[in-house]
Amino acid sequence: MSIGTLFIVSAPSGAGKTSLVTALRESLEGFTVSVSHTTRTQRPGEVHGRDYFFVDHAEFERMIAADGFLEHARVFDNYYGTARTTVETALSEGQDVLLEIDWQGARQIRSLMPDSISIFILPPSRRTLEERLKARGQDDPDTIARRMRDAISEMSHYSEYDYLVVNDDFDRAVAELRSIVIASRLRTRRQFEACKDLIAGLLA
């Protein structure tokens, strides 16, 4: 049984991460995007179990106490976390698993799973980032300023990541993410399992 790779993808709001990850998932087999738990309010159009597992504070804290999270963080008044069982089951079945988390979660995962591969996505320019943050329909200047500060704070951690992808041309960025995943599947320690019979035959 082969063992999958855990990919961590982080980006500031407005970098286009979710669209990229959706396109990546559609273009590759053997790939699971992990669904996080959160205590924040479900937005219109969001689906429990697809976008997030929406739980209340008491349930989230019970899971923390039971060591049920690979990583979790409190952002403003809400918890966000990655349940341990979902990820570990998929990896042991040979699936690659992708987590969309922030730099704090990425740090926690890296220390627990040093073989994970982390990718940071940057927007193509400051101007594009500002436009995307304004286009979210919340034009209150304080909210926009806070989103911008959060984005800069998130981006200041880019150098902790293994790979850096710029979302300038969408299709190229998807192709680059694909290359990172495909290359990871060609690593010798991963291929050793997949090619066991071939290698035995060649060296006989």
Add this chain to the structure above:
Amino acid sequence: MSIGTLFIVSAPSGAGKTSLVTALRESLEGFTVSVSHTTRTQRPGEVHGRDYFFVDHAEFERMIAADGFLEHARVFDNYYGTARTTVETALSEGQDVLLEIDWQGARQIRSLMPDSISIFILPPSRRTLEERLKARGQDDPDTIARRMRDAISEMSHYSEYDYLVVNDDFDRAVAELRSIVIASRLRTRRQFEACKDLIAGLLA
């Protein structure tokens, strides 16, 4: 000035390495295939400076004495080696450089250049390998048996390499090599140079 990556590609005779590397080079910019020096006899169709630099034993040994090789080896009665200056100049100009060498050369390069990326190419089956070794127009059974022993000896070192590519479907194998090279260009320490201005603007 960005710094290129050194790729080491090894394979047994009959794995299709040279055709793969030619196709890879044609499909990617910024990529140099290093031409080795050798003392072996030039074969019909081979071009000095394209396939090899053909030199005599005295010249080769003079270069060894002058520390002119990144790696060199004696195979049967002939020397093969990679000249230091060619590689170092291309890398410092930001070119990726690909070396086609055997496992002994790969070991020498790895110890000198630990950031190099090594790839081993396997043929798709024992039967294909045998057919390709026979198809070289030298049907003397002893020669074929010796080539087979050499191939198995070379393949026994596959686990020392970072990546393992199986040349089963030619186009897929080329795409896999491309993915390894593209992913290497997305590594954060490499992108840091390429994206310096973007990052400065985003974090300002």
